[in-house]
Amino acid sequence: MANDLVIRLDIEDALVLKDTSIDTKKFFAKGLHWKLRAKTENSDRTGNEEKLSVYLFCNWESENPDWICDWTTEFVLINSDNTKHVTNTLEYQCKFDDSHRGFFGILKWSSVIDEKEGFLVNGGLKVEARIRANKVAGMRISNRMDFSTPIDNISNIVLLVEGRRLHVSKQILSMCSPVFYSLFFGGFNETSKEEVEIKEVDYDQFLDFLNVLHPTTFTEILKRTVPYILALADRFQVDTVLEKAESYLIASKEFETAEKLAFADKFRLNILLARFFHALSEHVFLCGCSSQARGTLTTKQFKSFSSDTKAAICERLMELANKKASAES
Incomplete structure (x- = not known):
């Protein structure tokens, strides 16, 4: 079966792996983003020996909790002698809370950097991941264009x-x-x-x-x-893209309230701002306090809000405080 994607990580100076990990750029295949990471590791799972480890990342940035991808990947440490490549094949199911998997301890680090072994060439290493995405489910498949070549009768x-x-x-x-x-x-x-x-x-x-x-x-x-x-x-x-981004922010749990307000203020996202005021009303009357609002008002983002947004927030807080006082009297 043909591979859906082959990722090669070219490491010009292999010795930097002693201090840091190295990633490839992002690649796109089967509606998902992929990247490869190499690092050295010395842990229980490597037998407490320093070894070269390689990891495959799949769709790691997605906030959709329902996606899965079953994949089969052949990890290859390239040798200057084509008969001496080190390979291992791994089958795995990646998902929202487990988006990467690797070949732990692909080879002892001492062997990797020994030029006589044939892996280190002019100080560099090459690692490949040959990927087959067997099943993708639980998400709408991304359909991207790179616009690098013209489309007949369309591009002008x-x-x-x-x-x-x-x-x-x-x-x-x-x-x-x-x-x-x-x-x-x-x-x-x-x-x-x-x-x-x-x-x-x-x-x-x-x-x-x-x-x-x-x-x-x-x-x-x-x-x-x-x-x-x-x-x-x-x-x-x-406007259509602003609306898509606003919908994302409304649904997202990745941003604090103050951050969302900063976006709403800067880009005039009125629905997002209205959602804040609605949530503020519920919080005050259900919890009997406005601590969430006060927290928002004391953040550094508030200082950069426009005068209109500052005034609207303060006016709303005063209105809610008056209503609460009337209800308690």
Whole structure:
């Protein structure tokens, strides 16, 4: 059976593994993110000997508690002699609270760094994970585009971001964003260009933003991505993406109340703000106190809120305090 993904970790200076772990970049396959990590380990599970250990991470950033992935992976420590690779195959089911698994103690560290053994070449090591995702369940499979190549009859403009090309459709982006509409059809100099540079954006962040924006793709918003997804949606005035990010924040348990309020204030997320006031009302009348609100008011984030948001919070607290006093009298 063919592999769904092969990840190779090239370690230029193997000796750094004595002090730290090294990860590959993220890869995307079967609707999931994957990465490989190498480190040295000396523990009970390695027989109290220092050994090279390799770990495979699967979908580790997802906040969906219901997903599972059954996978089979062949871990390979590459040798300069193709007949002497060290391999081990592991079958495992990853899930929300157990997103990584590895080949503990793949080889003694002393053997790994002994150039006579053939693993260390010019001071470097190579490790591979040959992955088959046998079953994925409990989640909507992400459907991402990398926009690196044009699509016939669809792509008609190139966006240059940090010197890299993204092939997109003027019409699709313009339907989602008045900023893109003005850029492509508003009579600016860019209107007649085949390539338009988008400045002051990170390429990977902008690619994530396009995948949330695009109607034919599905990309999960995460704790790590929501700050820049909101910032880009605000910059390009994409209301649908702002709404998706707001819905994520409403449902998420990954942020404190003050952090959510900061997002609501900065990006004018009125539904999220209204949810706060509703929760505040319930907390005051069910618990007989407003400690949660006072905690929010004393956070450093409150100082950066707009005057309107500060006033709305204070006004609401006074209103609730008056109602509570009336009810007790």
